[in-house]
Amino acid sequence: MSNELQPIIELRDISKSYGSVKALIDVSFKAYAGEVIGLVGDNGAGKSSLIKVISGVHAQDSGHLFVDGIERHWKSPHDSMEAGIETLYQDSGLAPDLTIGANIFLGRERRRRGLLGRLGFLDQRGMEREALTELEKVGISVPASKRTVSQLSGGQRQAVAIGRAVMWAKHVIILDEPTNHLGARQSQEVLKVIAAAREQGLCVLFISHTLPHVLEVSDRIIVLRLGRVVRDSPTAEYTVESLLGTITGLSEVTNN
Amino acid sequence: MSTSIDTLESVGPSALKRLQSIVGNQQFILLLVLVALVIFFGERNSLFFTSSEFSNLLIDFSGLALIAVAETYVIISGGIDLSVGSTQAISGVGGGFAMQSLMNHHMSETGVLLIGAVICAGIGLVVGAVNAVLITKANLVPFVATLVTLSAGAGMALVFSRGAPIGQNPEAVAWSATGIGPFTWLVIIVISITTILGITLHVSKYGRNNFAIGSNSFAARAAGINVKRHIASVYMLSGILAGLTGMFFYIRSGAGSPQVGASSNLVAIAAVVIGGASLTGGVGRITGTLLGAGILTIVTDGLIFINVQPTWNQVVVAAFIALAAVLQSIRPGLRS
Ligand SMILES: Nc1ncnc2c1ncn2[C@@H]1O[C@H](COP(=O)(O)OP(=O)(O)OP(=O)(O)O)[C@@H](O)[C@H]1O
Ligand SMILES: [Mg+2]
Numbered sequence: 193m194s195n196e197l198q199p200i201i202e203l204r205d206i207s208k209s210y211g212s213v214k215a216l217i218d219v220s221f222k223a224y225a226g227e228v229i230g231l232v233g234d235n236g237a238g239k240s241s242l243i244k245v246i247s248g249v250h251a252q253d254s255g256h257l258f259v260d261g262i263e264r265h266w267k268s269p270h271d272s273m274e275a276g277i278e279t280l281y282q283d284s285g286l287a288p289d290l291t292i293g294a295n296i297f298l299g300r301e302r303r304r305r306g307l308l309g310r311l312g313f314l315d316q317r318g319m320e321r322e323a324l325t326e327l328e329k330v331g332i333s334v335p336a337s338k339r340t341v342s343q344l345s346g347g348q349r350q351a352v353a354i355g356r357a358v359m360w361a362k363h364v365i366i367l368d369e370p371t372n373h374l375g376a377r378q379s380q381e382v383l384k385v386i387a388a389a390r391e392q393g394l395c396v397l398f399i400s401h402t403l404p405h406v407l408e409v410s411d412r413i414i415v416l417r418l419g420r421v422v423r424d425s426p427t428a429e430y431t432v433e434s435l436l437g438t439i440t441g442l443s444e445v446t447n448n
Numbered sequence: 449m450s451t452s453i454d455t456l457e458s459v460g461p462s463a464l465k466r467l468q469s470i471v472g473n474q475q476f477i478l479l480l481v482l483v484a485l486v487i488f489f490g491e492r493n494s495l496f497f498t499s500s501e502f503s504n505l506l507i508d509f510s511g512l513a514l515i516a517v518a519e520t521y522v523i524i525s526g527g528i529d530l531s532v533g534s535t536q537a538i539s540g541v542g543g544g545f546a547m548q549s550l551m552n553h554h555m556s557e558t559g560v561l562l563i564g565a566v567i568c569a570g571i572g573l574v575v576g577a578v579n580a581v582l583i584t585k586a587n588l589v590p591f592v593a594t595l596v597t598l599s600a601g602a603g604m605a606l607v608f609s610r611g612a613p614i615g616q617n618p619e620a621v622a623w624s625a626t627g628i629g630p631f632t633w634l635v636i637i638v639i640s641i642t643t644i645l646g647i648t649l650h651v652s653k654y655g656r657n658n659f660a661i662g663s664n665s666f667a668a669r670a671a672g673i674n675v676k677r678h679i680a681s682v683y684m685l686s687g688i689l690a691g692l693t694g695m696f697f698y699i700r701s702g703a704g705s706p707q708v709g710a711s712s713n714l715v716a717i718a719a720v721v722i723g724g725a726s727l728t729g730g731v732g733r734i735t736g737t738l739l740g741a742g743i744l745t746i747v748t749d750g751l752i753f754i755n756v757q758p759t760w761n762q763v764v765v766a767a768f769i770a771l772a773a774v775l776q777s778i779r780p781g782l783r784s
Pocket of ligand 1: 233237
């Protein structure tokens with residue numbers, strides 16, 4: 193990456209503890225538009241904690257977060273959404289009792305036109321319709337959007353969540369284990385969706401335990417271990433074995 | 449992970465499926481039950497069909513409707529408000545003192561009642577705000593927080609009133625009987641508020657947020673909804689509605705009684721559950737709640753009409769809650 197390029201996201205020395213558990217220790221990295229970054233690490237390495245800091249679910253204890261060169265302090269996930277960052281959370285970001293359409297538009301509901309709209313009536317039909325077409329656009333087909341999410345299979349739910357993230361993201365998409373619950377074919381679909389997002393110039397943070405997927409789709413891979421970044425290199429410099437070794441800490445190849 | 453649909457479909461017998469599709473429309477079942485009850489009580493005592501009894505039913509229904517609507521919002525948001533009964537008592541008593549003093553200053557009856565309504569709603573809002581702080585700031589679970597205000601409110605109502613009704617106002621009672629046909633003004637006001645809040649729940653962003661928070665509060669927060677502020681507002685709304693119900697009973701009985709609303713929190717919760725809401729949040733309909741409240745009102749009044757000991761009332765209410773719970777458990781695809 194050339195240095196005159198402005199990173200869309202930059203983390204400097206981010207640390208975060210939950211009580212006595214140190215989930216993140218001095219994490220720093222830069223992410224650029226049009227780049228897919230694989231974020232890998234063992235269970236409990238701090239991946240989800242990291243993305244929750246970036247998306248505003250948690251605030252860091254120390255360190256700085258820059259978006260497009262400007263330091264930001266999120267008060268809530270709402271702020272990061274406004275800044276064009278969409279997140280698919282590992283621990284389900286969908287409301288099971290709401291319809292597919294209601295979930296897609298959650299937090300961004302549109303009102304009807306005219307007097308009823310001014311009285312606060314939501315454009316429920318329009319949103320349901322648009323949700324379906326938008327999901328199809330990103331290559332995800334789901335049953336009629338009037339169904340509630342609780343009536344979908346695990347994979348279909350995951351598809352809706354991915355579709356929502358892709359649909360709204362302006363600058364950054366964060367996907368925390370998006371291929372969870374998915375079969376082989378659907379996983380490939382998700383990888384295609386990620387590649388398409390890169391083509392559109394988005395920055396994608398892709399978290400997964402399926403290393404071949406990460407090696408296949410990402411441009412750069414960041415390895416977290418026990419809350420620290422232990423390696424941050426272009427994907428070409430990894431093999432499955434070296435990646436596994438770095439994740440587990442058995443091979444001591446680090447970049448510091 | 450298998451959803452309840454999958455498990456039920458794998459059982460497979462078509463009779464079960466047919467039962468599901470009928471029961472799936474719980475509103476329809478409730479309507480049938482309501483009609484059946486009217487016919488049942490009317491058969492036993494034809495006076496049940498008179499317009500004066502209809503008017504009575506409307507009034508009793510109205511005494512329950514506002515807090516049932518409040519409880520619908522709260523329960524769909526994933527909480528519960530046990531304090532709606534004692535809030536009626538404390539607002540009726542507090543409002544009673546205020547109105548007494550206004551009457552002593554020879555204010556016009558309309559002025560007294562209007563200011564009284566504002567004061568009752570205000571006292572309810574204060575109780576609701578206390579609930580909101582206990583839940584969103586002190587992180588108490590709603591059950592405990594509203595149990596605290598339930599006890600505190602009931603206790604304060606008794607202490608301040610020394611157990612006696614406050615602010616004797618016979619003119620209010622006279623006014624409470626006026627209206628259009630069987631619909632008294634009080635009933636018309638309650639139905640209007642209920643309609644507006646019912647529509648708001650199902651068509652507005654505020655209502656949508658309420659369902660989302662009850663269904664998965666993390667998802668709601670992640671979607672940019674200010675969950676704490678919303679929850680706080682729901683308990684304050686509930687408080688206001690309970691306060692207005694206090695005013696309702698002040699007008700009906702012509703004084704603010706500390707005993708009013710003693711078990712009405714449970715009746716309101718029962719109406720919501722019978723109406724098909726899930727106590728775990730995210731699911732419910734205002735029409736269901738109102739049908740539930742209608743059924744409970746008809747049962748309560750009807751039992752008196754056919755000379756059944758009022759003590760049986762609670763048993764019958766319990767039977768209806770149990771029935772509603774059974775209906776819910778065989779309803780398809782409710783939750784996984
Ligand atoms: N809300 C929380 N409260 C307390 N501790 C937490 C919380 N969330 C995460 N942790 C702890 O922080 C550490 C990092 O967790 P995190 O969820 O970020 O890991 P992860 O890399 O996403 O793991 P996985 O691959 O299993 O999803 C773990 O030790 C975990 O137990
Ligand atoms: Mg994780």
